[in-house]
Amino acid sequence: MEFASSDRMIRPAINATALKILIAGGFGVGKTTLVGSVSEIEPLRTEEQLTERGAGVDDITGVERKRTTTVALDFGRITINQELILYLFGTPGQDRFWFMWDELAQGALGAIVLADTRRLASCFAAIDFFEERHVPFVVGVNCFDGTQMYTVDEVRAALDVDPFVPVLLCDVRQRESTKKVLTTLLEHIMSLTGHAQRAAAVDN
Amino acid sequence: MSGEDSAWFDEDAGPLARPYTFTRGRTHVARDDLNMITLVVALRGNHGGELDHAHERILECCQDPISIAEVAAGADLPLGVVKVLLSDLIEQNYVIFRTGLAKHSSAASPDTLQKVLDGIREL
Numbered sequence: 404m405e406f407a408s409s410d411r412m413i414r415p416a417i418n419a420t421a422l423k424i425l426i427a428g429g430f431g432v433g434k435t436t437l438v439g440s441v442s443e444i445e446p447l448r449t450e451e452q453l454t455e456r457g458a459g460v461d462d463i464t465g466v467e468r469k470r471t472t473t474v475a476l477d478f479g480r481i482t483i484n485q486e487l488i489l490y491l492f493g494t495p496g497q498d499r500f501w502f503m504w505d506e507l508a509q510g511a512l513g514a515i516v517l518a519d520t521r522r523l524a525s526c527f528a529a530i531d532f533f534e535e536r537h538v539p540f541v542v543g544v545n546c547f548d549g550t551q552m553y554t555v556d557e558v559r560a561a562l563d564v565d566p567f568v569p570v571l572l573c574d575v576r577q578r579e580s581t582k583k584v585l586t587t588l589l590e591h592i593m594s595l596t597g598h599a600q601r602a603a604a605v606d607n
Numbered sequence: 608m609s610g611e612d613s614a615w616f617d618e619d620a621g622p623l624a625r626p627y628t629f630t631r632g633r634t635h636v637a638r639d640d641l642n643m644i645t646l647v648v649a650l651r652g653n654h655g656g657e658l659d660h661a662h663e664r665i666l667e668c669c670q671d672p673i674s675i676a677e678v679a680a681g682a683d684l685p686l687g688v689v690k691v692l693l694s695d696l697i698e699q700n701y702v703i704f705r706t707g708l709a710k711h712s713s714a715a716s717p718d719t720l721q722k723v724l725d726g727i728r729e730l
Contacts, residue, residue: 415671415672417648419646420719421646422644422715423643423644441727447680449676449679449686450685451685451686481730483722484722487719487726489723489727506643510644512715582727582728586727589720589723590724596717
């Protein structure tokens with residue numbers, strides 16, 4: 404597989420700002436494929452041992468009441484310039500890993516929810532999660548091998564997302580298509596930031 | 608392990624998760640300012656010959672500025688373990704770090720967002 408810009412590796416400055424965008428959606432919907440299509444490095448995998456929330460996460464004495472799970476995270480990197488590095492994190496697909504998302508969501512610029520029209524329900528949990536935490540997101544409807552059976556409007560209606568949330572068709576195997584999803588997300592975040600600033604200006 | 612078998616150990620039994628033997632059983636990071644995208648770098652020329660193997664392994668991974676997630680992937684250790692080892696290295700001045708966005712703020716400046724947008728378009 405070819406990666407986006409391995410020929411222009413830039414050594415980041417230590418005072419660089421690192422940003423992250425989350426890629427969510429059901430199991431097997433193409434999250435890691437999306438990351439790989441734009442990452443300058445082959446997607447890396449890291450594993451976190453997680454303890455289910457509720458029993459004092461760092462308290463060894465509570466061990467008999469806790470269950471530990473190993474969760475894999477796939478991620479890639481786009482070095483914008485020496486001062487700015489963007490990480491894309493593919494989130495775990497299974498609902499039983501939701502308890503760890505708080506850490507993932509902290510400080511995230513925004514999120515891409517990847518949807519598969521054959522299993523639309525598998526991204527409901529992700530949409531609820533980002534709506535509740537006010538994390539800006541767009542919905543990318545990943546079209547596998549021409550299986551797109553629905554229009555954007557039909558998908559939007561089925562997902563019941565707010566009218567201002569962008570929903571777009573994509574093929575995340577294609578770098579240009581993934582770039583389009585990412586730029587749509589950035590524009591969406593910028594428009595929300597602009598609204599918030601204008602609202603604050605009116606309040607003052 | 609079934610529920611019936613779980614009575615034999617108590618807190619003296621030590622860590623159950625094997626990777627945490629690298630941290631001598633510590634699963635807790637005293638500092639809460641390290642996250643997956645915190646950038647870390649070894650102080651120049653510091654290869655930590657006097658460190659134990661696990662800490663040395665981490666130090667080798669961060670000779671250039673790199674995120675903690677990448678250190679974990681490079682060292683093939685869980686993130687939680689890497690955070691514990693890195694906080695040791697930070698306390699002992701082997702490594703310095705720079706956090707990403709503040710923990711409870713995901714607001715990047717419009718200028719930063721524009722740079723990210725331009726950067727993605729140029730890929």
